Amino acid sequence: MKRREEMTFLERIYILEVLRGIGITGSRLLRNLFFHLLHLVGMARGVRAAASIQYPNERRVYPSRFRGRHRLTLYANGNVRCTSCFLCATACPARCIYIEAVEADDPHVEKFPHRYEIDTLLCIYCGYCVEACPVDAIRMDTGLHPEVYPPDPRLFIEDKETLMARSRELDDSGVDTLFERHMKRMQDLERRPGV
Numbered sequence: 001m002k003r004r005e006e007m008t009f010l011e012r013i014y015i016l017e018v019l020r021g022i023g024i025t026g027s028r029l030l031r032n033l034f035f036h037l038l039h040l041v042g043m044a045r046g047v048r049a050a051a052s053i054q055y056p057n058e059r060r061v062y063p064s065r066f067r068g069r070h071r072l073t074l075y076a077n078g079n080v081r082c083t084s085c086f087l088c089a090t091a092c093p094a095r096c097i098y099i100e101a102v103e104a105d106d107p108h109v110e111k112f113p114h115r116y117e118i119d120t121l122l123c124i125y126c127g128y129c130v131e132a133c134p135v136d137a138i139r140m141d142t143g144l145h146p147e148v149y150p151p152d153p154r155l156f157i158e159d160k161e162t163l164m165a166r167s168r169e170l171d172d173s174g175v176d177t178l179f180e181r182h183m184k185r186m187q188d189l190e191r192r193p194g195v
């Protein structure tokens with residue numbers, strides 16, 4: 001952006017610049033319309049009509065370090081790794097982790113979470129909870145972004161079972177399949193909202 005004192009007289013009176021802006025926006029609009037029409041008749045498929053991603057029909061590939069939806073990691077026997085130390089909840093700047101700890105029968109485990117919930121509407125996906133965890137019990141490596149319109153708004157609060165099930169699904173199917181299922185769910189919801 002130019003400072004006012006660097007502008008020429010024509011730039012300072014704005015009219016030409018406004019017309020130039022309308023010209024740029026208009027030409028982009030016409031170009032995108034033209035390619036959208038070609039796509040409709042099956043032509044020029046290799047040329048993007050616009051920079052926007054047609055979510056949920058089109059996938060944007062996220063970088064490997066993308067901080068996605070959370071999961072609670074598990075031991076080989078399927079038990080949750082979390083020891084209810086509350087460090088993640090303490091580190092969380094959004095105060096969106098709720099834990100209820102109970103004593104474990106296993107003498108090697110002092111406590112485990114009877115209840116572990118993340119309110120994803122409050123979460124800012126900063127990853128501090130993952131950094132704070134001393135036993136690698138919570139991760140954000142699922143490659144999934146939050147569902148923008150789940151069928152039931154209560155699903156925005158992810159409970160322990162959901163977070164554990166995501167770990168099992170990731171182990172069984174891998175990141176790509178997880179994302180494909182997510183896209184399929186979003187496509188179904190868009191076709192039949194509220195179902």
Ligand code: SF4
Binds near residue numbers: 095097124127
């Ligand atoms: S990602 Fe950040 S805001 Fe979200 S639960 Fe973890 S610490 Fe809290």
Ligand code: SF4
Binds near residue numbers: 087136
């Ligand atoms: S997820 Fe990790 S940091 Fe959070 S309570 Fe469990 S063990 Fe502690």
